[in-house]
Amino acid sequence: MDKAELVRVLEEIATYLELKGENPFKVRAYRNAAKAVEGLAEDVTKLVAEGRLAQVPGIGEGIASKIAELVTTGHLPYYEELKREFPETLLHILELPGVGPKRAKALYEQLGIADIDSLEKACREKRVRGLPGFGEKTEATILQAIEEHRRFQAYHRYGELIELAEKLVEALRSCPEVIRVSLAGSFRRGKEVVHDLDVLASSRSPRKVMDFFVQLPGVSRVLSHGETKSSVLLEGGLACDLRVVPDRDYPYALHHLTGSKEHNIAMRQRAIAQGKKLSEWGLFRTTGPALSPAAASEETEDNPHRPEHASTHDLIVCRDEADIFEALGLSYIPPELRENMGEIEMAEKGMIPKLVEWTELRGTFHCHTTASDGRNSLVEMAQAAQELGLEYLGIADHSKSSFQANGLTEERLAQQMEEIRRWNAQNREPYLFAGTECDILKDGRLDFSDEVLASLDYVVASIHTGFSSSEKENTRRLLRAMENPYVTILGHPTGRLLLARNPYPVNLEEVIEKAAATGTWIELNAHPWRLDLDWRWWRKAKEKGVLCVINPDAHRCSDLAFLRLGVKMARKGWLTTHDVVNTLPLAKMHRALKTKRLKHQA
DNA sequence: GCCGTTTTCGGCCCGACTGTTTTCAGTCG
Incomplete structure (x- = not known):
């Protein structure tokens, strides 16, 4: 029984209790306990052995004894009994947006629906709308949710x-x-x-x-x-x-299998135009004298699967992918750029940019702590950043409107700033910047007054509510927020959750224009579920002179590693060191954070 | 079920949105 498994069991207990209609605070107690276990630095088994589990905040006597039972015996009758009350497949229904425990329970008890397939059938037979609290609209929403769920499931x-x-x-x-x-x-x-x-x-x-x-x-x-x-x-x-x-075929096969298909087609066309032929089997000269029969047979010897025709031409020997590009008069194209989005033309001119490297990041700006909904304290986050070799770390907990995330009031924010000042006063590493992830309210105003925002080193402004608004409204909301001189960074600009929630509609052209005009940085949120702003938009943003800041949206120490993923996406967006602002060393970062504010004063 | 210098009971995070209602329940963040 490892920690992850334990967390899963506690969360599942919470879900079953919810289905049973148990006291919601009891449900939350189990969820909190799951979070507490997840955030433990010490080994659970050790805490159990020493009887110190109930001292952990969020874990009381009751849950501590259940965890102890589970860890020592590998079983928990309480959990096993709960599991017997509902079929396991009912949990899948709960994954559908719009279906919570109450609805799942009603569907199960009144229509005997226990899995997604039977739910779909019942919706199509218009049986769901008859249940109290359900209607035609809900039925249609559920059907759409099932459809999206299926589409998402085929991807990772x-x-x-x-x-x-x-x-x-x-x-x-x-x-x-x-x-x-x-x-x-x-x-x-x-x-x-x-x-x-x-x-x-x-x-x-x-x-x-x-x-x-x-x-x-x-x-x-x-x-x-x-x-x-x-x-x-x-x-x-x-x-x-x-x-x-066979090893000799490896570079060609690697290029072929890496794709994209569109990139491969363009590459093959280029080869043909040069009197060559490119395929997964090799790069060949098709003009000029063919190989002697002896050489041809020697060539096929080691690979009986190679088609006949592939051995009748001169093979241009390439030891690696770079050789293939070179043989076609191109500079090396990194895999991230092989989408046939202009990379071949640029490689022909030798203008493939030197893409940003993960080791070039010096710091980052969007990190949460236990003050809002993070799992680790400010000090723990700072230490983790230091272990990662970061020179500076920006703390940006949620603002007061994000109740669900325990957003900070002005008073609590001031306390946090004090803690950050103390850290910096001791010259500890990394240097900490005081910030906030400030909610953008419905009308585009911000959750804190300008006076409060001005007291911080920087501000990440994000939308967390009202995803169903129109493109026009959402765009206006973002534009207005960026007009605020204290908004340094626009956080996760489209709010998408990969394979779970589509982006809210927004006119990104206008957003990018405004970011350029106001000197607002745009976040590349590196959380694996977000990766927002999408890589497809970064070239446009770069053209307009908008700077990118790669942020992990970290809610625990280990999340800082998302930065590496963010860099991969930045590379896919053709970005270089110069385009990614958090490659700046600390001294320059101090100045960079003030640029927009100074511009406004001038 | 957790928590506590208002300490063994009674709070526990709040509001928006949607669709179903005819005054509110369920879901979400």
């Missing part, structure tokens, strides 16, 4: 796969028969959501590599098991394909 968030994907590659690398191995496909390109994982390896004994692959831990089902290609289903439902090729 990039940021949540990184660890798994890297482990998989490590495992394959440990196979003695593997020469080279790499992730490919949309994952390698850094698409924010991916359908499956594509992996490429080179080897002299492909069969042995395949056998090794299909029996790796974490493989739940083998979909196909061939000599050069196998597909498996990993635990968690993610599909993974492995291709194995």
